[in-house]
Amino acid sequence: MINRRTVTIAIALLALLLFVSACGSATSQNSISVYNWGEYIDEDILSMFTQKTGIEVVYDYYANNEEMYAKIKSGGVNYDLCIPSDYMIERMIAEDLLETVDTSQIPNYANIDDRFKDLAYDPENKYSVPYVWGTVGILYNTSMVDDPVDSWDILWNDKYANQIFMYDSMRDTVGVSLKRLGFSLNTRDVSELNQARDELIAQSDLVRAIVGDTVRDSMIGGEAALAVVYSGDALYCIEKNRDLGYAVPKEGSNVWFDAMVVPKGAKNIEGALKFIDFLCDPEICLRNVEYIGFSTVNSETLKLLPEEMTSDPTFWPDDEIYNRCEVFYDLGDFVGEYDRVWTEVLASW
Amino acid sequence: MKTRYLSLPYLIWALVFIIIPIGLVVYYSLTVEVDGKLIFSWANYKQALTPSYLLALWRSIWLAFVCTVICFALGYPIAYIMASREYASKGFLLFLFLVPMWMNFLLRTYSWLSILERNGFINSLLRLLSLPEARILYTDKAVVLGMVYNFLPFMILPIHTVMKKMDSSIIEAAQDLGANGRTVFLRVVFPLSIPGVVSGVTMVFMPSVTTFIISKLLGGAQFMLIGNMIERQFTESRNWNLGSAVSVMLMVLILTSIAIFTVVDKDGEGGALF
Missing domain, CATH: 3.40.190.10 (Periplasmic binding protein-like II)
Structure with missing residues (x-):
C-alpha cells in the first residue's frame, strides 16, 4: 500500500517539478537578453554581433515605456539591456533600478555627440548611453x-x-x-x-x-x-x-531621447557593454539608423549619412x-x- | 486516497495563480502608497466611483449586452440547424466555425481594421457601386462587430452540445401527442436547451465586458471601456492600487451576474461557478 502511495506522490511532485522548471529562464552564460521597443533595431545587427563576439542575443519587445517599466519593476525577469526614454530613465534612476554603466569599457562612447551627453535625465551619464533622438x-x-x-x-x-x-x-x-x-x-x-x-x-x-x-x-x-x-x-x-x-x-x-541602460539584476553586464559598444560603432549605427529612421546621436555616423538625410528637417x-x-x-x-x-x-x- | 495526492499540483496551481493573485488585487485596491509604504485607504474605491469610471463601466456593460443579444440571435439558429438531423452528420459545418479560432485573436481583429477603414475593402466596394461610403471604423458599431465576430463561437458551441445531447424520443413523444412544430420548439426544445444558452451567454458576456484590445483597435480609443481604464492604470499611469480597485468592482459585478445566471443553469454546462 505504501508503495502505491509513494508512487502517486512522486508523480504529483514530478508534474509540479516539470512545471516549475519550465518556468525558469534558459539564459546561458554566453548570451545577453535585450528588451527593446518593437521595430527599433535592424535585426541583422543581432546576428552580426553574435558572429563577431560569440554572444547570443535573446531579444524581447515592448510597446511603450510603461510596459517595460512594469516588467522590470516587478522583478520577474532579468534583462541585460533596455532602451527606455528620457523621463523613464530618470524615474528608474530615482528608484534604483539601474546599474551604472562604465563608459571606459565602451571605446565607441567617444563617438556620441557631446550635445547629447549629460542631459537632465542623467546629468553625469552614469547610467545611460544615448541611442537615438x-x-x-x-x-x-x-x-x-x-x-x-x-x-x-x-x-x-x-x-x-x-x-x-x-x-x-x-x-x-x-x-x-x-x-x-x-x-x-x-x-x-x-x-x-x-x-x-x-x-x-x-x-x-x-x-x-x-x-x-x-x-x-x-x-x-x-x-x-x-x-x-x-x-x-x-x-x-x-x-x-x-x-x-x-x-x-x-x-x-x-x-526625446532613448538611451541604452542596464537594469539591476542583469546577469551578463560585460556582454551588455560589448553590445552597447557594438551599437555605437559608426558603421553599425549607420545601418541601424537608416533602418529605424530616427536621428542619430553618433557624430561619426552623422558624417557617413547622405546629405539629403542630414538636411531633412524631419531628421534635423x-x-x-x-x-x-x-x-x-x-x-x-x-x-x-x-x-x-x-x-x-x-x-x- | 489516491486522487487526493493527484490533485496536489492543481491545488498548488490554484493557490499560486488564482488565490494569491486575487488576494493581492484586493490588498492593492484597499491601500495607497505613501512614502513607499502601503497604508489602508478607501481612496481607490472613491476614485473608481467617479463619473469617468462609472461611464466607462456603463458603456462596457451596454456594449457587452448588445453583443450578447446579437450573438444569441445569430448563434441559436446556427446551433439549432447544425444539430438538426440533416446536418448532424456533417461535422464540416462546425469545423468551419472553429477554423478561425486557430488564428491569433489579435491578428483577426487587426484585419477588421483594413476591412473597415475609409479606403478599406467595404468602402472600395461601396465606391465601386457609387454608393456613399460607410463610416464604421472608430465607432461603437465597429467595437460591437469585433466582439460579435470574436465571441460568436462561444455562444454556438455550448448550445450546439446541448442540442446534440437532446433525447430525440422526447421530441417524438411530443409530436405523437399532437404538438405542432412551434409548440415542440417552445415547450420542449427551447426549455431543454436553456443550460447551453446560459453558458453561452456567460461565455460571451464575460470576455466582452472586460475586453480592451477590441475597443482600442476598432474603437480608436474613443470608446473607453472599463478594460481600457484598468489596462491604463497598470501601464501608463502605473497606479496599481486604483487599477486593482476598478478590477475588484468589475469582478464583483461579473460574479453577481454569473450567480444570477447559475440559478437557472442547474446542470452546470460550463460557465457555472457556484
Missing part, C-alpha cells in the same frame, strides 16, 4: 491639407473635422495641448492642466480616433489628413507615401524650433494629475 510633430497628407502646417492650431481647425488622428499616449497628447497654449510640457500647475484638458475635450468632435502604432498604416493608406506622430514614424510613412509631410510646430514640441529640425522643444521630466506623484485630466478627456469622447 527625435521629436513629436504633425504628419500631414499634402493632398488633403492646403493650409501651411506650422502650428498645433491646425489640429483644432474645423476644416479637418474627422480627419485627425491623435496619439494614444497620455504625456504626448496632453503635451500637445499644453504646448499649443504656450505652457511647459512638464507643468505642475493644475489650472494649466485643466485648460489643456478643456481644449482637448473641445477638439474631440474633430478627432477621428485616438490611435497607437496603427497610425502608420492608416496614414500611409490615406485614412486621415493629419496625425500626431514621432519623427521616426513620420519618416517611415513618408518613404511609403510621398504625399505625406512632417512638421514640428512653431510653438515647440517634445524632443532647425535650431530655432529645436530650442523651443522640451524634454519630458519624470513628474513623480504629480503624474496622477495628468492621469486624471487624461481620463476625463478620454471619458468625454
Whole structure:
C-alpha cells in the first residue's frame, strides 16, 4: 500500500517539478537578453554581433515605456539591456533600478555627440548611453491639407473635422495641448492642466480616433489628413507615401531621447557593454539608423549619412524650433494629475 | 486516497495563480502608497466611483449586452440547424466555425481594421457601386462587430452540445401527442436547451465586458471601456492600487451576474461557478 502511495506522490511532485522548471529562464552564460521597443533595431545587427563576439542575443519587445517599466519593476525577469526614454530613465534612476554603466569599457562612447551627453535625465551619464533622438510633430497628407502646417492650431481647425488622428499616449497628447497654449510640457500647475484638458475635450468632435502604432498604416493608406506622430514614424510613412509631410510646430514640441541602460539584476553586464559598444560603432549605427529612421546621436555616423538625410528637417529640425522643444521630466506623484485630466478627456469622447 | 495526492499540483496551481493573485488585487485596491509604504485607504474605491469610471463601466456593460443579444440571435439558429438531423452528420459545418479560432485573436481583429477603414475593402466596394461610403471604423458599431465576430463561437458551441445531447424520443413523444412544430420548439426544445444558452451567454458576456484590445483597435480609443481604464492604470499611469480597485468592482459585478445566471443553469454546462 505504501508503495502505491509513494508512487502517486512522486508523480504529483514530478508534474509540479516539470512545471516549475519550465518556468525558469534558459539564459546561458554566453548570451545577453535585450528588451527593446518593437521595430527599433535592424535585426541583422543581432546576428552580426553574435558572429563577431560569440554572444547570443535573446531579444524581447515592448510597446511603450510603461510596459517595460512594469516588467522590470516587478522583478520577474532579468534583462541585460533596455532602451527606455528620457523621463523613464530618470524615474528608474530615482528608484534604483539601474546599474551604472562604465563608459571606459565602451571605446565607441567617444563617438556620441557631446550635445547629447549629460542631459537632465542623467546629468553625469552614469547610467545611460544615448541611442537615438527625435521629436513629436504633425504628419500631414499634402493632398488633403492646403493650409501651411506650422502650428498645433491646425489640429483644432474645423476644416479637418474627422480627419485627425491623435496619439494614444497620455504625456504626448496632453503635451500637445499644453504646448499649443504656450505652457511647459512638464507643468505642475493644475489650472494649466485643466485648460489643456478643456481644449482637448473641445477638439474631440474633430478627432477621428485616438490611435497607437496603427497610425502608420492608416496614414500611409490615406485614412486621415493629419496625425500626431514621432519623427521616426513620420519618416517611415513618408518613404511609403510621398504625399505625406512632417512638421514640428512653431510653438515647440517634445524632443526625446532613448538611451541604452542596464537594469539591476542583469546577469551578463560585460556582454551588455560589448553590445552597447557594438551599437555605437559608426558603421553599425549607420545601418541601424537608416533602418529605424530616427536621428542619430553618433557624430561619426552623422558624417557617413547622405546629405539629403542630414538636411531633412524631419531628421534635423532647425535650431530655432529645436530650442523651443522640451524634454519630458519624470513628474513623480504629480503624474496622477495628468492621469486624471487624461481620463476625463478620454471619458468625454 | 489516491486522487487526493493527484490533485496536489492543481491545488498548488490554484493557490499560486488564482488565490494569491486575487488576494493581492484586493490588498492593492484597499491601500495607497505613501512614502513607499502601503497604508489602508478607501481612496481607490472613491476614485473608481467617479463619473469617468462609472461611464466607462456603463458603456462596457451596454456594449457587452448588445453583443450578447446579437450573438444569441445569430448563434441559436446556427446551433439549432447544425444539430438538426440533416446536418448532424456533417461535422464540416462546425469545423468551419472553429477554423478561425486557430488564428491569433489579435491578428483577426487587426484585419477588421483594413476591412473597415475609409479606403478599406467595404468602402472600395461601396465606391465601386457609387454608393456613399460607410463610416464604421472608430465607432461603437465597429467595437460591437469585433466582439460579435470574436465571441460568436462561444455562444454556438455550448448550445450546439446541448442540442446534440437532446433525447430525440422526447421530441417524438411530443409530436405523437399532437404538438405542432412551434409548440415542440417552445415547450420542449427551447426549455431543454436553456443550460447551453446560459453558458453561452456567460461565455460571451464575460470576455466582452472586460475586453480592451477590441475597443482600442476598432474603437480608436474613443470608446473607453472599463478594460481600457484598468489596462491604463497598470501601464501608463502605473497606479496599481486604483487599477486593482476598478478590477475588484468589475469582478464583483461579473460574479453577481454569473450567480444570477447559475440559478437557472442547474446542470452546470460550463460557465457555472457556484
